[in-house]
Amino acid sequence: MQIDSINWAILESLQKNARESFSEIGRKVGLSSPAVAERVKKMEDAGVILSYRTKVSAHKTGYQLRAVITLKAFTGRLKAFLENIKNFKEVRNCYRITGNENIIMEVVLHDQLHLERLIDKLITYGETRTNIVLSNVIEDQPIQQRIL
Missing domain, CATH: 3.30.70.920 (Lrp/AsnC effector binding domain/regulation of amino acid metabolism (RAM) domain)
Structure with a gap:
């Protein structure tokens, strides 16, 4: 899968806050919420995005x-x-x-x-x-x- 600059921007947002809404990410990258959701789904299917986790304080x-x-x-x-x-x-x-x-x-x-x-x-x-x-x-x- 080719990761373009928009996908990189989406990945950077999700790495900072995996709970950020697709509409908020869309505002940052200039896409609609459904377009962000589609790109995220494609990156999940391609194995670029492996999981979402909760970080717990040891x-x-x-x-x-x-x-x-x-x-x-x-x-x-x-x-x-x-x-x-x-x-x-x-x-x-x-x-x-x-x-x-x-x-x-x-x-x-x-x-x-x-x-x-x-x-x-x-x-x-x-x-x-x-x-x-x-x-x-x-x-x-x-x-x-x-x-x-």
């Missing part, structure tokens, strides 16, 4: 600690880790990466004891390295049209 829901953990899997343990990682409710994001480690995860935890229990589970799969997050510098940066 801190306000009792998760006071955020960390980034890398894992260097033991020989023969990576497959088992990949099969089980979805069962770790603390893991918000998990990426398979290149370099010395195989995995990098963003996790949210209640406290240091919770972190210790999670690490105890993870070390059955490999060697971990943990970094505590102090603050967010950029969070959920929207995907934007490249300017060449």
